[in-house]
Structures are given as C-alpha cells and as structure tokens.
Amino acid sequence: xxxxxxxxxxxxxxxxxxxxxxxxxxxxxxxxxxxxxxxxxxxxxxxxxxxxxxxxxxxxxxxxxxxxxxxxxxxxxxxxxxxxxxxxxxxxxxxxxxxxxxxxxxxxxxxxxxxxxxxxxxxxxxxxxxxxxxxxxxxxxxxxxxxxxxxxxxxxxxxxxxxxxxxxxxxxxxxxxxxxxxxxxxxxxxxxxxxxxxxxxxxxxxxxxxxxxxxxxxxxxxxxxxxxxxxxxxxxxxxxxxxxxxxxxxxxxxxx
Amino acid sequence: xxxxxxxxxxxxxxxxxxxxxxxxxxxxxxxxxxxxxxxxxxxxxxxxxxxxxxxxxxxxxxxxxxxxxxxxxxxxxxxxxxxxxxxxxxxxxxxxxxxxxxxxxxxxxxxxxxxxxxxxxxxxxxxxxxxxxxxxxxxxxxxxxxxxxxxxxxxxxxxxxxxxxxxxxxxxxxxxxxxxxxxxxxxxxxxxxxxxxxxxxxxxxxxxxxxxxxxxxxxxxxxxxxxxxxxxxxxxxxxxxxxxxxxxxxxxxxxxxxxxxxxxxxxxxxxxxxxxxxxxxxxxxxxxxxxxxxxxxxxxxxxxxxxxxxxxxxxxxxxxxxxxxxxxxxxxxxxxxxxxxxxxxxxxxxxxxxxxxxxxxxxxxxxxxxxxxxxxxxxxxxxxxxxxxxxxxxxxxxxxxxxxxxxxxxxxxxxxxxxxxxxxxxxxxxxxxxxxx
Numbered sequence: 001x002x003x004x005x006x007x008x009x010x011x012x013x014x015x016x017x018x019x020x021x022x023x024x025x026x027x028x029x030x031x032x033x034x035x036x037x038x039x040x041x042x043x044x045x046x047x048x049x050x051x052x053x054x055x056x057x058x059x060x061x062x063x064x065x066x067x068x069x070x071x072x073x074x075x076x077x078x079x080x081x082x083x084x085x086x087x088x089x090x091x092x093x094x095x096x097x098x099x100x101x102x103x104x105x106x107x108x109x110x111x112x113x114x115x116x117x118x119x120x121x122x123x124x125x126x127x128x129x130x131x132x133x134x135x136x137x138x139x140x141x142x143x144x145x146x147x148x149x150x151x152x153x154x155x156x157x158x159x160x161x162x163x164x165x166x167x168x169x170x171x172x173x174x175x176x177x178x179x180x181x182x183x184x185x186x187x188x189x190x191x192x193x194x195x196x197x198x199x200x201x202x203x204x205x206x207x208x209x210x211x212x213x214x215x216x217x218x219x220x221x222x223x224x225x226x227x228x229x230x231x232x233x234x235x236x237x238x239x240x241x242x243x244x245x246x247x248x249x250x251x252x253x254x255x256x
Numbered sequence: 257x258x259x260x261x262x263x264x265x266x267x268x269x270x271x272x273x274x275x276x277x278x279x280x281x282x283x284x285x286x287x288x289x290x291x292x293x294x295x296x297x298x299x300x301x302x303x304x305x306x307x308x309x310x311x312x313x314x315x316x317x318x319x320x321x322x323x324x325x326x327x328x329x330x331x332x333x334x335x336x337x338x339x340x341x342x343x344x345x346x347x348x349x350x351x352x353x354x355x356x357x358x359x360x361x362x363x364x365x366x367x368x369x370x371x372x373x374x375x376x377x378x379x380x381x382x383x384x385x386x387x388x389x390x391x392x393x394x395x396x397x398x399x400x401x402x403x404x405x406x407x408x409x410x411x412x413x414x415x416x417x418x419x420x421x422x423x424x425x426x427x428x429x430x431x432x433x434x435x436x437x438x439x440x441x442x443x444x445x446x447x448x449x450x451x452x453x454x455x456x457x458x459x460x461x462x463x464x465x466x467x468x469x470x471x472x473x474x475x476x477x478x479x480x481x482x483x484x485x486x487x488x489x490x491x492x493x494x495x496x497x498x499x500x501x502x503x504x505x506x507x508x509x510x511x512x513x514x515x516x517x518x519x520x521x522x523x524x525x526x527x528x529x530x531x532x533x534x535x536x537x538x539x540x541x542x543x544x545x546x547x548x549x550x551x552x553x554x555x556x557x558x559x560x561x562x563x564x565x566x567x568x569x570x571x572x573x574x575x576x577x578x579x580x581x582x583x584x585x586x587x588x589x590x591x592x593x594x595x596x597x598x599x600x601x602x603x604x605x606x607x608x609x610x611x612x613x614x615x616x617x618x619x620x621x622x623x624x625x626x627x628x629x630x631x632x633x634x635x636x637x638x639x640x641x642x643x644x645x646x647x648x649x650x651x652x653x654x655x656x657x658x659x660x661x662x663x664x665x666x667x668x669x670x671x672x673x674x675x676x677x678x679x680x681x682x683x684x685x686x687x688x689x690x691x692x693x
Contacts, residue, residue, distance in 0.1 A: 094327060
C-alpha cells in the first residue's frame with residue numbers, strides 16, 4: 001500500500017524538480033545569442049530603413065553603418081533621400097552625437113534616440129549585449145509558426161540604462177536565432193515588437209569564425225499601431241576600416 | 257508771461273488766416289497721432305495677452321528652473337531638492353506675491369485613433385491661484401485635476417485627439433534615465449485655447465508626472481515666482497541669479513531662451529554632470545513668440561515714422577509758402593526793430609501750435625477709436641489667434657503714454673519747422689520790404 005502511495009505521489013513531489021532539470025540553461029542561450037553576433041573587428045554594412053507612419057508618406061532611408069565593436073564606436077551616415085544625405089550619428093564611448101550638415105552643428109543625443117525619427121534605435125544596429133545588460137528567465141518552450149522556440153524574459157540588471165527594462169525573446173531552438181522580440185515599458189506596457197525573419201552569416205577574420213546578423217528586421221510600434229519600420233541589411237564588409245572614420249571631422253567631410 | 261501770451265495770440269491769428277491749409281496739415285498730424293495710438297495700443301494688447309497666456313500656462317514672472325545631467329549626454333529639466341531652493345528663493349525675493357512648483361515634461365499622447373506630442377506642465381491645482389482665475393473650461397471640472405492620472409487638454413488638443421472628458425489617453429515618455437515608460441490617464445477637463453501656447457501645453461497633476469518620470473518628491477521641474485509688480489521681473493531675475501550663486505548653488509549664465517530650447521540645443525552638448533539652476537523671466541520663456549511681436553512693433557514704428565516724416569515735410573513746405581507770402585511783413589517787423597530770434601520764435605510757435613492742436617486731437621481720436629475697438633469685441637480668425645495669443649482684439653492704452661505721444665509729435669514738427677523759421681529770420685529788412693509777393 002505504501003509502495004503504491006509512493007508511486008502515486010512521486011510525480012507530484014518530484015515533478016517540478018524534474019521539469020526544472022529538463023529546462024535548458026537560459027543564460028547559456030542568451031550568451032549564445034550574443035556570441036553568434038559578436039564580431040570583435042570592424043563592420044561596415046549598407047542599410048535600408050523604410051519608415052511607415054500614420055498620416056505621413058512612407059520614407060526609405062539609405063545609410064551606411066560603420067562599427068568598431070572593441071572600442072564601442074559606431075557611425076551611421078545617411079546617403080538617401082537627398083534631404084537626409086550627409087546627416088549622421090557618431091557614437092564615441094557612451095556619447096551619441098548627431099550631425100546635420102544643414103546647420104553644420106553637432107548635437108549630443110541620448111543613447112536611446114530613435115534613429116532618423118524611425119522605430120529603430122542605435123542598439124538595433126549594434127552587436128548583441130543581452131547577457132551584459134539583462135537577467136534572463138526561461139518562460140517555456142512553444143511554437144512560433146513552424147518553429148519550435150524558447151520563450152525567454154529578460155529584465156534589466158540594476159544600474160544599467162536601457163530603453164526597455166523588460167524584453168521577451170522567442171529563440172529558434174534549432175539555430176539559436178532570435179525570431180521575435182517584444183519590448184516593454186517600465187509600466188509593463190508592450191511598446192515595440194520586432195521580427196527577424198532572415199538571418200545570415202559571414203566569416204570574420206578577426207573572430208576566426210562566423211558572425212550572424214539579421215538580414216531583415218521589422219519593428220512595429222505597439223503604442224501607435226500604424227507605425228512600423230522595415231530594415232534590410234546588405235553588403236556586409238568585415239575588413240578593417242580606416243582609423244579616422246570614427247571622428248567628427250570624417251563625417252563632416254562626407255557631407256561637403 | 258504776458259509776452260508769451262501775445263506771441264501765442266499772434267501765432268494763433270496767423271494760423272487762422274489760412275484756415276483751409278492749416279486744417280489739412282493739422283488733420284494729417286491728427287491722423288498720424290491717431291494711428292500711432294492705435295498701433296502701439298494693439299502691440300501693447302498683444303504683449304499683455306502674451307504675458308497673461310505665458311504666465312498662466314507655462315511660467316511665472318521669474319522662474320527658477322534648471323537641468324540635471326546624469327551623464328554629460330543625458331539631461332532633464334529638473335530641480336532637485338526643490339524645498340530648499342524654494343526656502344532660499346522666498347528669503348531672497350521680498351517682491352514675491354506667491355510661488356508654485358511645476359513639473360516640466362514632454363510626452364507623446366495616444367488616443368484610440370490619434371496621437372500627438374505634448375509639452376507637459378505638471379501642476380498642484382489647489383495652489384495655482386492665477387491658473388484657476390484665468391483658465392476657462394469648456395468641459396469638465398478644474399478640481400478633478402487634483403486626482404491622480406488625469407489630464408487637462410485644450411479644446412484644440414481634444415479635437416485633434418478625438419477625446420472628451422472621461423476618455424482615456426496613454427502617455428508615453430522616457431524617464432529621466434532614458435527608460436521607456438507609459439501612463440494611462442483620464443481627461444479631466446478641456447479648456448478654451450488662448451494663443452499658440454495652449455495648443456502645445458497640457459496639464460497633469462504634479463504627482464502623476466513624477467510617477468511617469470520616476471522622480472522623488474523633492475524633485476520638480478521649476479519654481480515659478482509671481483511678483484507683486486510683474487514689470488520688476490528683469491531686475492529680480494538678475495539679483496536672484498547673483499544671490500543664488502552666493503548661496504552656493506551652481507547657476508547657469510543668463511540666456512534669454514525658453515528652457516526647452518536650451519535642453520535641445522545647448523545643455524546636452526555641455527560637458528558637466530549634476531545639477532545646475534537656470535533663472536529666467538517670462539519674456540525669456542516666450543522669446544520665440546516675442547520675435548513675432550518685435551516684428552509687428554517694428555512694422556508699426558516704420559509705418560508711423562514714414563507718415564510722420566511726410567507730415568514734417570508738409571509743415572516745412574507750408575512754412576516756406578508762408579514765409580514767401582509774408583516776406584514784406586517780415587521786412588516791416590524787422591525794420592521797426594523786431595530781433596531775428598523773435599521772428600524765428602514766432603514761426604516756430606506757429607508750427608508748434610499747429611502740431612500741438614493736431615496731435616492732441618489725433619491722440620484723443622485714437623483713444624476713442626481704441627475704446628470702440630474694445631467695445632466691439634472684434635473676434636479674430638484662428639490663424640491670427642495663434643500668433644497674438646488672444647481670441648478678441650484688445651487695444652491697451654496707457655493714459656500716461658498719450659501725453660508723451662503729443663509731446664513727441666509736437667517736438668518733431670517744431671524741429672522740422674526750425675529751418676524755415678531761421679531762414680525767415682535771416683531776411684534783410686530792406687530786401688524783404690522791396691519783395692513783391
């Protein structure tokens with residue numbers, strides 16, 4: 001009788017522990033996401049950003065993104081449309097600067113600035129630093145369309161400044177690619193949903209391995225439902241960039 | 257004295273001898289004076305409405321605001337430890353009538369169908385004497401703004417967002433540290449728009465803005481000081497700036513620009529962190545509107561100056577004609593012993609008398625016209641309302657200024673008459689008496 005009772009109680013007592021044991025290591029998943037996108041060297045890419053906003057004409061921006069990840073440097077140079085050509089953002093350490101050749105002046109902007117007034121933020125075009133900025137919590141395994149995914153919730157670490165303090169990720173179990181990302185405000189309200197339908201890899205000499213990047217990103221504003229931004233990244237070049245690219249003078253020279 | 261009375265009598269009689277010509281000239285002077293009164297009264301009306309609107313909606317007569325920078329690239333319009341600053345300000349400004357605190361912010365307001373950017377002024381409604389007196393609600397109750405998570409919109413904002421009292425809005429803004437945050441609020445009231453400011457400013461309870469921005473209760477946006485005499489604002493501002501520095505505060509140099517312009521264009525680019533106070537007057541906070549007012553004033557001044565110039569030329573011309581007509585008379589007067597200065601004085605007196613009469617009549621006519629405009633309560637169209645901060649035309653006349661206008665016009669006309677008068681006095685008696693006019 002005791003043996004039967006023990007057998008009946010075993011799943012109830014040991015179930016949660018067994019389930020936890022079956023959970024994948026969420027921190028390892030997050031680290032893997034960062035590691036796959038890490039480059040270490042220089043990065044140059046051609047980007048197209050299509051901004052859709054309610055009551056406004058759709059605008060497509062063409063810009064060149066330069067990165068020097070080890071030095072935390074970034075530079076965005078707008079090349080199209082004509083009205084935006086020559087404008088740019090320069091990130092030096094923790095400062096983000098905006099340059100408008102029309103007024104010929106540099107303005108310091110917040111790190112969480114919407115790039116060109118779109119739904120895109122600087123961090124969307126930077127390498128992934130999830131493990132550095134957030135604590136992860138595994139929410140479960142589920143289906144996202146045809147993909148079996150890990151659902152993960154990230155909460156910002158104390159003392160770290162980020163635009164969204166809570167982030168939810170849907171990560172493809174087969175590839176560790178992020179397929180969907182939801183970003184929540186401090187109040188808990190959903191602010192932005194991002195989809196990453198296509199991932200590509202490119203070989204990096206500096207990393208001596210592959211660097212993965214989302215070739216396409218779609219951002220949907222969840223507060224103003226009609227607003228969205230579609231980004232396409234092309235022509236990745238991981239060769240070393242000139243030393244003077246990440247300077248104000250270089251960006252100014254491009255708009256002359 | 258008796259001599260002056262005689263001179264005035266002579267000058268008056270001479271003026272009456274050429275009634276039609278002098279009536280035309282006096283009429284022209286009167287028209288210019290009336291226009292001057294009306295134009296300057298309108299500008300004073302615009303300025304008064306702008307001050308009323310600005311000091312009700314966005315600032316005090318003098319403001320102690322400031323910026324807090326967590327890093328050199330991240331700044332927010334904040335005053336930390338405001339109770340201490342308030343205590344010092346009360347001590348340093350004896351001209352103070354009362355003071356309030358206001359939170360400063362910028363949010364995106366989203367309704368079910370629309371969205372718009374709003375500049376937020378967060379208020380403690382029970383302490384806002386002037387606000388309660390001036391703001392006119394078309395819907396809702398002002399006291400409801402004392403409840404948390406409420407908002408007061410202008411009628412134009414409510415129309416654009418398609419909301420009415422009781423409807424919900426979502427406000428979205430980054431906190432002082434740049435973290436996204438939102439807040440759901442209920443429309444507590446809709447107020448009548450007055451000018452461009454009420455189309456961009458909306459009002460939240462102070463405590464609600466603190467929660468949206470994650471601020472503690474010793475942090476606010478600015479301290480608004482309302483003075484017994486608003487005209488003393490520039491002097492109080494200069495003195496307070498120096499006194500706050502002496503009291504150990506870090507205070508920015510005076511820059512006559514609104515705080516949001518400094519936030520966007522200046523403070524973020526400066527390499528400092530921590531708190532700095534910024535002392536401004538209401539004129540500084542609406543300097544972006546003041547430019548328009550200066551243009552209107554300049555145009556009015558140019559127009560009146562041109563008219564005045566034409567009148568002075570007219571006076572000179574009339575005196576030239578009078579001298580030609582009265583050359584023999586001048587010769588006779590000189591021959592019987594009248595001094596040159598006396599001759600010049602008589603001609604000057606004639607011109608002065610004409611100008612005084614014309615200017616007095618004109619100024620009184622302008623005053624009457626202004627009273628008529630005010631009584632007619634003329635409504636202005638919406639575009640103009642935005643610029644002049646008033647929905648009905650109002651002309652503000654200071655009686656003291658009227659005497660100045662009369663004196664100014666008389667003096668200018670007399671200066672214009674100086675040359676012909678001197679010319680008349682230089683005529684040789686023999687030549688003048690032989691003149692055949």
